[in-house]
Amino acid sequence: MNIREEVRRMKQDAPFAASSKEEVRNRALLLAVASLTEHAEEIFAANHEDLAAAKENQISEAIIKRLKFDEGKLADVVRGIEQLTSLPDPIHRVTLRRELDEGLLLQRETCPIGVIGVIFEARPDALVQISSLSIKSGNCAVLKGGKETVNTNRVLFRLIRDSVIEAGLPEHMLLQAEQHNEIDELLECDDCVDLLIPRGSNAFVRYIMDHTKIPVMGHADGICHIYVDKDADFAKAIPIIVDAKIQYTAACNAVETLLVHRDIAAEFLPALARALRESGVTIRGTAEVTDLIGGETVEETEFREYLDLIVSVKLVGGVQEAIAHINRFGSHHTDSIITENSGTAEEFMNMVDSAGVYQNCSTRFADGFRYGFGAEVGISTGKIHARGPVGLDGLVTYKYKLYGHGQIVGDYASGKSSFHFKDL
Amino acid sequence: MNIREEVRRMKQDAPFAASSKEEVRNRALLLAVASLTEHAEEIFAANHEDLAAAKENQISEAIIKRLKFDEGKLADVVRGIEQLTSLPDPIHRVTLRRELDEGLLLQRETCPIGVIGVIFEARPDALVQISSLSIKSGNCAVLKGGKETVNTNRVLFRLIRDSVIEAGLPEHMLLQAEQHNEIDELLECDDCVDLLIPRGSNAFVRYIMDHTKIPVMGHADGICHIYVDKDADFAKAIPIIVDAKIQYTAACNAVETLLVHRDIAAEFLPALARALRESGVTIRGTAEVTDLIGGETVEETEFREYLDLIVSVKLVGGVQEAIAHINRFGSHHTDSIITENSGTAEEFMNMVDSAGVYQNCSTRFADGFRYGFGAEVGISTGKIHARGPVGLDGLVTYKYKLYGHGQIVGDYASGKSSFHFKDL
Numbered sequence: 001m002n003i004r005e006e007v008r009r010m011k012q013d014a015p016f017a018a019s020s021k022e023e024v025r026n027r028a029l030l031l032a033v034a035s036l037t038e039h040a041e042e043i044f045a046a047n048h049e050d051l052a053a054a055k056e057n058q059i060s061e062a063i064i065k066r067l068k069f070d071e072g073k074l075a076d077v078v079r080g081i082e083q084l085t086s087l088p089d090p091i092h093r094v095t096l097r098r099e100l101d102e103g104l105l106l107q108r109e110t111c112p113i114g115v116i117g118v119i120f121e122a123r124p125d126a127l128v129q130i131s132s133l134s135i136k137s138g139n140c141a142v143l144k145g146g147k148e149t150v151n152t153n154r155v156l157f158r159l160i161r162d163s164v165i166e167a168g169l170p171e172h173m174l175l176q177a178e179q180h181n182e183i184d185e186l187l188e189c190d191d192c193v194d195l196l197i198p199r200g201s202n203a204f205v206r207y208i209m210d211h212t213k214i215p216v217m218g219h220a221d222g223i224c225h226i227y228v229d230k231d232a233d234f235a236k237a238i239p240i241i242v243d244a245k246i247q248y249t250a251a252c253n254a255v256e257t258l259l260v261h262r263d264i265a266a267e268f269l270p271a272l273a274r275a276l277r278e279s280g281v282t283i284r285g286t287a288e289v290t291d292l293i294g295g296e297t298v299e300e301t302e303f304r305e306y307l308d309l310i311v312s313v314k315l316v317g318g319v320q321e322a323i324a325h326i327n328r329f330g331s332h333h334t335d336s337i338i339t340e341n342s343g344t345a346e347e348f349m350n351m352v353d354s355a356g357v358y359q360n361c362s363t364r365f366a367d368g369f370r371y372g373f374g375a376e377v378g379i380s381t382g383k384i385h386a387r388g389p390v391g392l393d394g395l396v397t398y399k400y401k402l403y404g405h406g407q408i409v410g411d412y413a414s415g416k417s418s419f420h421f422k423d424l
Numbered sequence: 425m426n427i428r429e430e431v432r433r434m435k436q437d438a439p440f441a442a443s444s445k446e447e448v449r450n451r452a453l454l455l456a457v458a459s460l461t462e463h464a465e466e467i468f469a470a471n472h473e474d475l476a477a478a479k480e481n482q483i484s485e486a487i488i489k490r491l492k493f494d495e496g497k498l499a500d501v502v503r504g505i506e507q508l509t510s511l512p513d514p515i516h517r518v519t520l521r522r523e524l525d526e527g528l529l530l531q532r533e534t535c536p537i538g539v540i541g542v543i544f545e546a547r548p549d550a551l552v553q554i555s556s557l558s559i560k561s562g563n564c565a566v567l568k569g570g571k572e573t574v575n576t577n578r579v580l581f582r583l584i585r586d587s588v589i590e591a592g593l594p595e596h597m598l599l600q601a602e603q604h605n606e607i608d609e610l611l612e613c614d615d616c617v618d619l620l621i622p623r624g625s626n627a628f629v630r631y632i633m634d635h636t637k638i639p640v641m642g643h644a645d646g647i648c649h650i651y652v653d654k655d656a657d658f659a660k661a662i663p664i665i666v667d668a669k670i671q672y673t674a675a676c677n678a679v680e681t682l683l684v685h686r687d688i689a690a691e692f693l694p695a696l697a698r699a700l701r702e703s704g705v706t707i708r709g710t711a712e713v714t715d716l717i718g719g720e721t722v723e724e725t726e727f728r729e730y731l732d733l734i735v736s737v738k739l740v741g742g743v744q745e746a747i748a749h750i751n752r753f754g755s756h757h758t759d760s761i762i763t764e765n766s767g768t769a770e771e772f773m774n775m776v777d778s779a780g781v782y783q784n785c786s787t788r789f790a791d792g793f794r795y796g797f798g799a800e801v802g803i804s805t806g807k808i809h810a811r812g813p814v815g816l817d818g819l820v821t822y823k824y825k826l827y828g829h830g831q832i833v834g835d836y837a838s839g840k841s842s843f844h845f846k847d848l
Contacts, residue, residue: 015747015775092774098796104785106795114777215806236830243832323439350516351439353538358826361528364833365826370843371530372522382639402782402789406660408667409788419794 003142003185004192006175007115010140011192013170014114017138020169022089028135028167029085033078035159036128040074043159046151047124054148062250069124069152077128080375084136091138097424101417103405105424112138114194117186118377119208121200122146127153129375131160131174140170142186142193144177154178187212197378202305219381221331222252223305224363227322227348229339230261234268236360237338238275244336244362246279250307252379253334253356253366257303257312259322260289265315269293276311285313303329319344323351330354332381334366355381427566427609428616430599431539434564435616437594438538441562444593446513452559452591453509457502459583460552464498467583470575471548478572486674493548493576501552504799508560515562521848525841527829529848536562538618541610542801543632545624546570551577553799555584555598564594566610566617568601578602611636621802626729643805645755646676647729648787651746651772653763654685658692660784661762662699668760668786670703674731676803677758677780677790681727681736683746684713689739693717700735709737727753743768747775754778756805758790779805 036043047069054064096108116139120126127145134141145153157176164173177186186193190213197217198208205220226244228237244255260268265288273283273293283295290297295313303312316322319337326335334356337348349357356366368376411417460467471493478488520532540563544550551569558565569577581600588597601610610617614637621641622632629644650668652661668679684692689712697707697717707719714721719737727736740746743761750759758780761772773781780790792800835841 011751012748015751015777018777019771019774100789100794100796104789111774233830239832240830243834247832247834324436327435327439347443350443350535353439353442356826360829361826361831362833365524365528365831370524370833370836372524372843402780402785405784406657406664407785407789408663408671409786409794410667410671412794419796 001177001179001182003177003182004189006172007142007186007189007192009172010115010142010175013172014112014140016170017140017173018091018112018114020138022092024168025089025135025138026085028164028169029081029132031163031166032132032135032160033081035163036074036078036156039155039159040071043069043074043152043155046155047149049151050149059148063122063148066121066123067149067152069149073125077125080129081132084132084375087136090136099424100402100419101407101412104402104407106402112140115140115142115192116195116197117142117144117193117214118197119144119183119199120146122148124149124152124156126199127156128160130377131157133375133377134174135160135164135169140173140175142175142177144183144186147178147180150178183208184211187214190214199378217380217382218378219252219331219333221305222254222333223256223303223329223331224253224333224366225257225259225322225326225330225335226255226363227259227316227319227326227335227337228261228264228268228272229319229322229337229341229344229348230263231341231344232261232264232268232338233340233360234271237268238272240336240338240360240362241272242275242279242281244364245276245281245311246309247362247364249309251364253363254307255311255336255363256305257314257329259314259316259325262288262315262317265289265292269313280309282310283313284310286315288315289313300325300329305331319348323348327351327353333379334358334363336361336363355379425601425603425606427601427606428613430596431566431610431613431616433596434539434566434599437596438536438564440594441564441597442515442536442538444562446516448592449513449559449562450509452588452593453505453556455587455590456556456559456584457505459587460498460502460580463579463583464495467493467498467576467579470579471573473575474573483572487546487572490545490547491573491576493573497549501549504553505556508556508799511560514560523848524826524843525831525836528826528831530826539564539566539616540619540621541566541568541617541638542621543568543607543623544570546572548573548576548580550623551580552584554801555581557799557801558598559584559588559593564597564599566599566601568607568610571602571604574602607632608635611638614638623802641804641806642802643676643755643757645729646678646757647680647727647753647755648677648757648790649681649683649746649750649754649759650679650787651683651740651743651750651759651761652685652688652692652696653743653746653761653765653768653772654687655765655768656685656688656692656762657764657784658695661692662696664760664762664784664786665696666699666703666705668788669700669705669735670733671786671788673733675788677787678731679735679760679787680729681738681753683738683740683749686712686739686741689713689716693737704733706734707737708734710739712739713737724749724753729755743772747772751775751777757803758782758787760785760787779803 050067054067091110093110094107098106100106118130161174193214196214198205202220205218209216226241269292284298285295287297300314332354335352335354336358337345339345345359478491515534517534518531522530524530542554585598617638620638622629626644629642633640650665693716708722709719711721724738756778759776759778760782761769763769769783
């Protein structure tokens with residue numbers, strides 16, 4: 001397959017996808033639901049091939065669990081798509097409507113980004129989620145999933161793409177890439193691709209960012225912090241920290257660094273250490289911390305993203321020191337404060353420069369489903385447009401429409417006409 | 425001056441600017457108004473030095489006009505700042521408020537982008553506009569203006585920065601760069617600078633884009649189109665085209681290419697050619713066009729951004745061909761259709777992939793002031809965040825705030841708790 005040629009066709013189809021009616025996009029989604037349900041056995045058979053190959057290649061049980069696509073997963077993705085069809089149309093939504101002058105109407109309307117490329121891990125449900133978000137938002141999409149689910153993905157993609165065409169959406173709206181070298185080809189299509197969303201390891205995301213002129217949405221690191229304030233309720237703090245560390249250690253929103261107010265350290269740290277160690281978590285900390293509760297002594301500059309049952313701990317003198325540490329060493333992803341003091345919480349939440357700033361809850365809530373977005377294409381730490389879990393809104397930009405009756409700028413420059421700026 | 429060191433201090437001050445109260449930012453703006461008015465003579469004296477140097481360097485009259493900062497310009501910028509103070513606060517604005525579960529409240533709030541660098545042409549009013557937009561939006565800003573107004577800029581900057589500090593905003597909120605080599609230093613500060621906004625020539629903007637990892641907002645080319653449909657009202661079309669071409673030829677939103685429906689060419693083109701030539705405009709066109717009205721015959725691939733009294737003309741078979749031409753050869757800036765047919769207009773406006781899509785008016789309306797934004801920092805053709813004239817909204821991003829009472833993800837994963845997603 002020649003990616004450049006395919007993407008060029010996709011770019012030509014993009015304006016048709018962008019101007020498609022909501023009914024047509026919802027019809028495509030409902031046809032996909034019917035088709036996925038009807039072809040369940042074919043999907044499961046393809047998935048069995050992938051699972052057999054994974055076992056042969058001695059892939060770990062944890063990963064095999066993610067490759068699996070069974071009745072339960074099918075029911076989940078079907079429910080997800082049905083939820084999407086019931087959401088309001090994210091495009092053609094008027095976000096500003098202003099009369100500039102008699103008969104000169106300015107309207108800002110949401111519209112799709114255009115052509116997006118999503119490179120994601122080996123998880124068949126991700127393929128369904130990403131393609132259905134693209135359909136709903138009128139975007140054309142190139143999808144490249146992990147090679148370990150190539151058979152499952154191929155069947156899922158065929159069924160969804162057929163539904164798109166049957167509903168009357170453009171033929172080149174969706175494209176599946178299967179070869180790893182096609183990613184490099186895609187990175188060079190900066191004249192046709194409007195946005196790339198890479199998901200995966202830190203190194204992989206950085207590689208994408210460093211090798212393309214196409215805007216990239218996503219995040220490389222996920223060094224999330226929890227700051228336990230002097231006014232913290234320990235009964236909340238400990239379960240939150242344990243959850244944020246162990247509920248899914250490999251996730252980007254798992255906590256990696258704990259900052260604890262010095263005033264409560266002697267009382268809080270031993271209880272925390274006990275709870276963490278009972279959950280199998282290894283503690284690394286500055287000398288002040290390890291003096292109190294043991295563990296490996298390290299400098300704060302050695303704190304890292306572990307994605308494992310390890311956590312860094314440091315003491316701070318107050319919320320300002322916590323904020324400064326997080327803004328300097330964090331990755332602007334998600335950071336939480338544990339405090340009963342709402343003034344301190346506001347200070348933290350206004351001054352920490354991250355996509356998610358939480359009070360008294362687990363960093364693991366940073367997720368499109370948990371935010372009620374239905375699904376997510378990724379999590380963004382960029383500030384230019386989407387931040388945090390990216391659902392439909394993040395797949396949409398806007399354009400200004402201006403409706404006139406022959407108005408020219410010269411008349412406004414000369415003072416013959418003047419604006420009256422009336423928001424409608 | 426060591427830019428890296430100064431920008432690092434600015435980054436540390438950014439959270440304080442971000443959490444500053446609206447009153448404090450408005451007070452800084454009003455203090456600036458008072459100070460600029462009070463020091464008018466000092467500003468004008470500095471401007472006379474710049475003008476004298478410009479004359480000595482034989483700079484053209486057209487440019488000297490832009491360097492000038494007199495009573496009229498001062499009155500304009502003062503009015504602009506006063507307008508800004510009366511606008512609602514663009515930050516700390518809640519754009520989503522959703523109860524995820526009992527006692528678990530998600531809020532999406534606008535916040536400043538952080539540290540922005542703006543590199544702009546020699547126009548003293550631009551310095552005032554950009555710094556006042558930054559103050560209002562709680563952003564820290566590095567300002568680098570054109571060297572031809574260095575004396576005027578120095579006085580204006582000092583007065584505004586003093587007002588910022590007097591109002592109680594952070595000391596390092598604003599920084600002026602004066603040396604051209606400081607731009608290259610700034611491009612390397614990707615750990616501290618969140619956004620760059622370069623204004624100026626095509627080549628300059630491309631240089632910035634190609635030499636930094638910092639996100640860049642703006643546009644290089646401005647190849648704007650006007651499509652004259654078969655259902656056009658000629659009495660509107662001709663004054664609109666003349667205005668869009670000659671009202672300010674050096675502007676990025678001046679029209680460069682005209683597309684005319686073949687069915688009306690024989691009748692429309694001679695009248696158009698007469699009006700354009702009377703205004704001193706040279707016509708270049710495809711053979712079909714020059715056969716009818718003369719002028720230099722060129723291929724459509726030779727159409728360019730002229731920023732001069734020159735225009736390209738081509739015939740098309742209908743709105744779809746016009747859309748395809750614009751999406752392929754345009755620069756996604758601003759494109760207008762002249763038609764009385766609202767169906768054709770909607771088709772054009774939905775399918776042309778540009779930041780501004782107009783019906784029956786001049787492309788020259790693409791401007792922050794004319795959109796009622798008060799002022800603009802630039803015009804963006806990017807789709808990832810701001811598009812079109814960038815006013816306060818474009819200087820603002822958002823963060824998600826989540827308020828809990830000890831909630832952990834494990835309880836939702838296990839089914840012990842479940843979300844109820846209630847928009848408030």
